[in-house]
Amino acid sequence: MASRHALVVGGGIGGLAAAIGLHRVGWQVTVLERASELTAIGAGISLWPNAQRALAELGVNARIAPQSGGGLVDWRGRRLASWDADAFVRSHGLPLGAIHRAKLIEALRSALPAESLKTGVEVTAAEPSGIVRCDDGELEADLIVAADGINSPIRQQLFPAARVAYSGGAAFRGIAKLPLSPSLSTTWAAGTEIGILPLPDDEVYWWVCEARPAGIGHEDNRAYLREKYGRWHEPIGQLIDATPEILRHDLQHLATPLPSYVRGKIALLGDSAHAMPPFLGQGGCQALEDAVVLAEHAGKSTVEAALRGYDTERRPRTQKVTKASMRAGASGPLLRNPAAVALRAAFTRLLPSAVTTRIGASVSRWEPPKLTPVPPRTR
Structure with a gap:
């Protein structure tokens, strides 16, 4: 019996995970990646327990750094709230994890x-009939997975009214190597959030999110950040100085909730379906969830039924998480009113750590469906 064939457009986290899941349940899979080689930007990613469970179900072994404690502080380093790692595990089921994006990509690729x-x-076009047009010809498949990112050409083709919008802030990101790895922390100030996330091997992923108009660039990102944040609490200045390359980009999201994630034999997955701002740290996590759910349905149903089940299951959840991420941004790094910022700090100091560590548990307690591994069949 010939195996069914899936074409996955995009070799990022979501596309590779989808390919792994489909391969695991017996599909023949081909990933089509525009770049000449798989690379990842110099940044990390937080892997919440839902994402770690998805990776485990996919059979992916990645070296993830569990976060052992930390807190929320102001720009001077004064504690606003404590983050209790043991309480986090009790609420979410697993520790919060972190990994370098390049190492996650490599684990998926392997x-x-x-x-x-x-x-x-x-890839220049994809047809709901199962045809993918490439720069050197056409390919045909039983299933097309469009994991081609926030500016997905396939999504634009299927849903031309869908709009990508600015999320209200810009992010600077980098990875530094420090001998003494700091603990997890988030620093809040008016219109600013600075996050510090330890990775394996003494590496530290950090980011600065600023509320500001879109399109503002800097000749020297390091000089700009050093001037603005060099006198903030350590190790912020040390991280800025120790980072080989500091990235900057405007934060965007898919502002038009799609009426469906599927069309014919095409499934939209990850950012192409539900690009969200990073204020909950769930963008990549939701793509990993997508991959497991799609594979589970594709392993037991016809393509039509599988895509219907995938859309029914994933669209309400991911669109809900997108809205929650927008709300988190409005009350977090995008909050600029001084009075509101002072009120937020006062309120946060009153919260017991048991309460703060439960934040996000309604999302991260997600359990993946079980995949039944099937040996690949030949055509």
Whole structure:
């Protein structure tokens, strides 16, 4: 019996995870990646327990750094709230984790057969009938997974009214290597959030989010950040100085909730379906959830039924998480009114750590469906 064939457009976290899941349940899979090689920007990613469970169900082994404690502080380093790692595990089921994006990409890539990945392939169009048009010809598949990012050409083709919008802030990001790894922390000030997230091997992922108009650039990101935040609490200045490359980009999200994540034989997945701002740290996590759910349905149903089940299951949840992320941004890094910022700090200081560690548990307690591994069949 011939195996069914899926074409996955995009070799990022969501696309690779989808390919792994489909391969695991018996599909023949080909990943089409535009870049000539798989790379990842110099940044980290937080992996909430829901994402870690998804990776485990996919059979992906990644070296994740569990976070052992920390807190929320003001710009001087004064504690606003404590973050209790043991209480977090009781509420969420697993520790909060973190990993370098490049290492996560490599772990995902290693879980796929080498012949499944085709790089340097430019996809120009995808048809609901199962046809993918590339720069060098056409391919046909039983299923097309569009994991081609926030500016997804396939989504634009299927839903031309969908709009990507500015989320209200810009982010600077980097990874530094420090001999004494600091603990997890988030620093709040008016219109600013600075996050510190320890990674394995003495690496530290950090970011600065600023509420400001879109499109503002700087000749020297390091000089700008050093001037503005160099006198804030340590190790902020040390991290800025120790980072080889500091990235900056405007934060965007998909402002138009899609009426469906599927069309014919095409499934939208990850940012192409529900790009969200990073204020809950769930963008990549939700893509990993998508991958497991799609694979679970595809492993036991016809393509039509599988895509219907995937859309029914994933669209309400991811659109709800997107809205929650927007609300988190409005009350967090995008909050600029001085009186509101002072009120937020006062209120936060009153919260017991048991309460603060439960934040996000309604999302992160998600359990993946079980995948039944099937040996790949030949055509």
